[in-house]
Amino acid sequence: MVDLAHISKKELGKLFDHSVLPKNACEREIREGCRTARAYNCAAFYSATSYWTPVVREELAGSDLLIGTGIDFPFGASPLPVKIAQMEEALRAGCNTLDLIINVGAARDGRYDVTKAELDAFKRIAGKDALTKVILEVCFLTDEEITRVCGLIAEAGLDYAKTSTGQYEGPSMDQFLVMKKALTGTGVRLKVAGVKFPRPQNAYAFIKAGAELIGTRASGQIIDAYDQMKEIGLL
Numbered sequence: 001m002v003d004l005a006h007i008s009k010k011e012l013g014k015l016f017d018h019s020v021l022p023k024n025a026c027e028r029e030i031r032e033g034c035r036t037a038r039a040y041n042c043a044a045f046y047s048a049t050s051y052w053t054p055v056v057r058e059e060l061a062g063s064d065l066l067i068g069t070g071i072d073f074p075f076g077a078s079p080l081p082v083k084i085a086q087m088e089e090a091l092r093a094g095c096n097t098l099d100l101i102i103n104v105g106a107a108r109d110g111r112y113d114v115t116k117a118e119l120d121a122f123k124r125i126a127g128k129d130a131l132t133k134v135i136l137e138v139c140f141l142t143d144e145e146i147t148r149v150c151g152l153i154a155e156a157g158l159d160y161a162k163t164s165t166g167q168y169e170g171p172s173m174d175q176f177l178v179m180k181k182a183l184t185g186t187g188v189r190l191k192v193a194g195v196k197f198p199r200p201q202n203a204y205a206f207i208k209a210g211a212e213l214i215g216t217r218a219s220g221q222i223i224d225a226y227d228q229m230k231e232i233g234l235l
């Protein structure tokens, strides 16, 4: 569990995967996002697809930030060969952390064979060269479905389970805790996204509850709020 009361600003940055994901994001905004991620010492910078990866690589050169992208972002409903092609292309372009969106509809249909196939392919293709993070989009799932998918993520040996893409509703704390319960003791870590306003309070609440990464475009705003929140005893 992260000790928020005694964390340094440098360590704090590493709790954030900074992202610029809007579909209309242009090169200037991607570059600005990368600079923000560097300035705050974030863990990674994410674009929505690997189209931007060459630009991100250029901006992050010489830093220890990871280069990230979504796989089948934000819907996750593409057939597996399409997802595999996206994984391979992202790795070829130089990504070393990938967020795969599961096929949410398949999980809702109880087609966990589809989920398992996606997760096993993700491990096989990306597991060696990249950090693997799996997005559930929990706002669309029941607690039982969340628990089942988390179990499959653990079985596949992936690195992180992530609540949301940030493009729909974020997770409730209850849903996050369902994930935490399902994953305790498995070695799978938790990433939260979709922490809409007021972002700092939400982000720090999830970190206090056990999240090890927050995915957001608002890393700077959240990190900037740390001192004030600590001063008034919230952290």
Ligand SMILES: O=C[C@H](O)COP(=O)(O)O
Residues within 6 Å of the ligand: 017, 018, 019, 021, 164, 165, 166, 167, 193, 194, 195, 196, 214, 215, 216, 217, 218
């Ligand atoms: O990982 C997902 C995104 O970082 C969500 O970011 P956002 O809440 O700023 O849209």
